[in-house]
Amino acid sequence: MRWGILGAAKIARTELAPAMQLALGTELVALATRDPDRAAPFLALAPGVQVHASYEALLDDPTVDAVYIPLPNHLHVEWSLRAAEAGKHVLCEKPIALRAPDIDRLIAARESTGKLIAEAFMIIHHPQWHLARDLLAQGAIGRLEHVEGCFTYTNRDLANIRHSADMGGGGLRDVGVYPCIATRFATGAEPTRLRADIRTQNNVDIFARVWADFPEFTMSFYCGMMQDRRQHMLFHGQDGWIELSAAFNANVFGDCRVEWQRDGETRVQRFNAVNQYALMLENFAQSATNGTPFACPLEMSRGNQAMIDAIFDAAAA
Numbered sequence: 001m002r003w004g005i006l007g008a009a010k011i012a013r014t015e016l017a018p019a020m021q022l023a024l025g026t027e028l029v030a031l032a033t034r035d036p037d038r039a040a041p042f043l044a045l046a047p048g049v050q051v052h053a054s055y056e057a058l059l060d061d062p063t064v065d066a067v068y069i070p071l072p073n074h075l076h077v078e079w080s081l082r083a084a085e086a087g088k089h090v091l092c093e094k095p096i097a098l099r100a101p102d103i104d105r106l107i108a109a110r111e112s113t114g115k116l117i118a119e120a121f122m123i124i125h126h127p128q129w130h131l132a133r134d135l136l137a138q139g140a141i142g143r144l145e146h147v148e149g150c151f152t153y154t155n156r157d158l159a160n161i162r163h164s165a166d167m168g169g170g171g172l173r174d175v176g177v178y179p180c181i182a183t184r185f186a187t188g189a190e191p192t193r194l195r196a197d198i199r200t201q202n203n204v205d206i207f208a209r210v211w212a213d214f215p216e217f218t219m220s221f222y223c224g225m226m227q228d229r230r231q232h233m234l235f236h237g238q239d240g241w242i243e244l245s246a247a248f249n250a251n252v253f254g255d256c257r258v259e260w261q262r263d264g265e266t267r268v269q270r271f272n273a274v275n276q277y278a279l280m281l282e283n284f285a286q287s288a289t290n291g292t293p294f295a296c297p298l299e300m301s302r303g304n305q306a307m308i309d310a311i312f313d314a315a316a317a
Contacts, residue, residue: 179221
């Protein structure tokens with residue numbers, strides 16, 4: 001699959017472009033940016049990349065099969081639709097939309113164009129999360145009682161797009177989405193009631209505490225973007241627990257392991273040789289070309305955005 005990237009965002013430079021060099025059957029062939037300095041790291045990685053001066057020019061490039069979109073959040077729906085209508089498969093950075101109903105437009109475009117449109121939740125493709133889901137399904141910790149998690153990092157640059165309300169910034173949309181989708185993926189359950197406290201600055205959330213009721217268990221997590229970095233997820237059952245130490249930024253944050261305990265016996269499995277972005281790209285290509293079900297379809301993304309919407313609504317109430 002031949003990829004083009006809309007914009008030279010940091011995540012494209014540090015994660016997705018390198019993963020395109022690792023993923024089987026994947027090639028980075030085009031980049032859209034007007035800034036030669038921002039194109040330089042991509043050209044160093046893949047010297048044959050065609051640099052286009054506009055997003056439209058990249059979408060018109062016949063050598064591009066699929067487009068990765070790491071643009072500011074408020075542009076995701078627009079350019080996902082334009083890319084699909086231009087005949088490209090679309091992998092869009094999260095959040096793919098700012099409100100759940102907007103994803104209905106993407107689902108309709110997926111059906112009408114026949115192109116795969118999906119959100120880039122890389123954790124869904126990581127084997128540590130498949131192990132966690134399997135352990136829960138097998139009853140390895142007995143009946144699940146509670147899930148807790150956190151995801152924080154430090155971004156005090158007020159000029160950064162994550163501090164812009166107009167661009168869909170804020171910690172919940174940036175990192176709070178991860179405890180939500182991780183819990184929903186691992187358990188297959190959806191929340192029935194939400195409570196939240198949100199602290200804002202410049203009209204964006206910089207810290208949030210969330211409490212959720214699911215049909216058979218409860219959940220709590222916090223997230224923020226002006227705190228020291230921290231991440232973990234814990235699934236606590238009647239007979240044991242499962243903990244993921246680098247739940248989201250596997251390897252980058254630290255040792256990537258799943259640890260679980262039952263009846264005083266602890267087991268550990270590590271995944272430090274895994275590149276979750278490369279796995280996501282390989283799975284995306286298989287789904288786009290062979291029709292293999294994608295692990296994170298737009299319907300799952302819509303459910304996650306509905307949870308984020310409900311968190312904002314609960315905090316406002």
